[in-house]
Amino acid sequence: MLTWCMGPNTRAWREREPDLLGLLLAFAAIYFVWGSTFLAIRFAVETLPPLLMMGTRHLVAGLLLFTWQRARGRWRPEPRLWFAALFSGAFCFLGCHGLIAWAEVRVSSGLTALLSATLPVWMVLLARIRGQQSELTPKVLSGIALGFVGVAVLMPLGFMGRGWEEVSAIAILVAEIFWAVGAIHARGIKTTTPPSTFAAMQMLCGGALLWAVGLGFGEASRLHAEAFTMRSVLSLAFLILFGSLLTFTAYTWLLQTSSPALVSTHSYVNPLVAVFLGWALASERVTFGTLAGAGIILASVWLLSLRTRRVAGRADEATEACGAVARRGV
Template identity: 40%
Template sequence: MTDHATTSTSRTLPPPAPTLTERLRAIPHRVRVVIALAIVYLIWGSTFLANGVAVTSIPPFLMLAVRFLLAGSILYAIATWRARRRVTHRPPTWRQWRHAFVTGATLLVGGTGLVTAGQVHLGSGMAALLCSTVPLWLAVVARVRFGDRLRARSWVGLAVGLVGVGTLVDPSGGQLVPMLVVLLGALSWAVGSLRSRTADVHTAPLVASAMEMLGAGVGFLLVGLLLGEPARLDVAAIDRVSVVALAYLITAGSIVAFTAYRWLLNNVATVLVGSHGYVNPVVAVGLGWAFAGELVTSRTLLGGGIVLIAVVLMVTSRPEQPVPAQATSGGDVFAGERRWRIGTVHVDWRTLGGRSERPREGRRPAEVTPS
């Protein structure tokens, strides 16, 4: 009996099953890059359609209040749980909460809110094309506010983008006001992104992003109350499709794709990450045409194509500048203590997504520490 017990305990125990993190790290880097890019392209490209579906039976600002309060709460719980494992973790201060509320108001209420409000009377594909002008606005605001120097290709991109927007915006088409509202939302998103990128707030990035979502949720609720949306809300009339679209925006749009984008910022070349700026609108136009029956006119194709060429010129002319997440993503990738620093780098395109960047001679190297 004793010999049998001794023999049993002396047997080699099987190794523990690998954790989910270990399994993910075992996936080849290029495969992870392709998966993350596919998530960002498809999910963020589809958020315009989801926005349009959600506001069919839910007032836009109340819908966004629910989205950001729930998404922010989930992300804040996850982020604080991760941050507590660090010895240096400290809970956010009132100053950090105040900054999060102000940035959330500019970036999310002003950006996402105006884009969504415009979508009440505008197709998802057109909204996506107009919203893709964020890199153009970003360059203009950085030039005016911070005196950033623009390369010749950037100036060409701005000129081409202006022509594209002029082609898209048809004053006689009956949609001038919602188009201008979406463009104003793209401008507000660019301003909020620059404010977040330059702010000196020492908070863990995911915690800061979640705080901004919560601040935006409160802001959306206040705007909805001021506009009298509760009086127009008919709970019994909310259809199942709108609820599914809202749940999709909370989980996939604000958490899954946002997390994938942050991972890409930390693991691949900046220009490759910025490619979502001209891929997502194409996805949005295709989904709007296929599932919402949105009309794609020759004017839309021409103007949209010109705008996307301008975005390509802007992104590739400023490889050291990360492109912010799109306005319907619901997240601020520049939040927190670890942000992109301005510098000049050279991108080696011989590797897919591999960070093979080196400083150009005579220039200050870029500090790449987003999260």
């Protein structure tokens, strides 16, 4: 998952020709590293408290990004942006990432990724409610309907009624609604602050909120170093260095050098990578229903992305292009 909420509404194009190797490596990062973060979270929460784990991830990543910005002399955030960063941190990090980490204690990483892929549905619906969306065309309505059908396929009657597993699956859908609220709010911010600065601000605010809530729920009682496995600790390190910082660098660079519509294609690849890795490395079950639900949800994302690409062509803004369809990774 991308580890920051959508950035402010800034121009992202640069007049330069990117090299092919750089493009391939950057796309590999947002395709495969983001897809692997769902499994990394599952491994991390095996022995680490979910909220404190996510809080640590974002605080450390935010501090590293802050240090990098300061060293380059680019840390000059507008004071008014701290409220926006706190709002985004509450919805995108505490609300979304916190719920996903909590849910993955009980739900497979593959199912988490597929349910998370419904984000475009919530983005379109909430944007419409706020008056930021044009008319609901047949394609948009079809995309929304397919998204809900895909969820219904992934949560069959045999799964329903299994107590906390059912609650956890629903929590993942609620997490996507939280992210959509934070992303739509951030999209309307006008500022010249670099996206990397705003991302660091969101990480710091979100990490602090996750720690505060985690401590409030008593997760500190589970902080016993002898109970932590190497797999959980290495997974947390992977989430910080690769799931946050590497993909952040790759994603922002691609928005500056590549087509926003092309960058948004990671929305189709990430869930498939997550399902495959969960099956290959964690023995997660992949049934016909899983594949059918995945196909239906990806078709929903594709239909919803068609309108977004037309908007991008008119607006010429990378953030506008990716706002409704790009899954930010976890």
